[in-house]
């Protein structure tokens with residue numbers, strides 16, 4: 001199995017949207033939102049492929065915080081049939097390396113409190129849970145904010 005990771009473009013929109021819908025129901029990004037992010041100059045969008053097939057993607061945004069630029073992971077999605085093959089970890093690693101090249105020292109994200117797979121993935125990658133976010137998601141689901149200091 002050979003995983004490659006490259007910058008995602010609007011040519012990937014259809015398959016990224018398919019994967020997004022497979023991963024999320026109520027909280028899925030619309031196709032228009034993904035298209036907007038793919039074109040946003042402050043976003044970093046990466047797609048992982050297995051044998052030329054899009055298998056997962058990650059989208060991060062950068063913005064100016066109080067003291068320095070911050071990296072924010074917006075979404076990370078892996079197609080069901082390609083899970084537990086290391087794609088999620090690989091996408092996180094690659095995104096963090098790009099953030100580091102952009103002199104970003106802090107990366108953060110939010111996740112549903114009941115999303116065991118994602119929380120385990122982030123813990124494994126060194127993210128620390130900072131605080132609970134009450135009713136952050138629809139229908140009263142709480143969230144958790146996580147943060148990682150990035151090292152060059």
Ligand SMILES: CC(C)(COP(=O)(O)OP(=O)(O)OC[C@H]1O[C@@H](n2cnc3c(N)ncnc32)[C@H](O)[C@@H]1OP(=O)(O)O)[C@@H](O)C(=O)NCCC(=O)NCCS
Nearest residue numbers: 023076077078083084085086087088089111117118120121
């Ligand atoms: C979360 C997600 C991206 C993980 O992707 P993945 O490619 O399957 O993850 P990896 O194979 O890189 O797993 C790395 C580690 O994460 C943890 N992990 C991943 N899936 C897990 C699961 N279902 N249960 C428990 N731990 C899990 C494990 O520690 C795993 O290491 P291991 O396989 O050696 O035990 C994937 O499950 C997914 O797309 N979920 C739906 C979308 C989503 O919830 N995104 C996060 C939004 S914040």
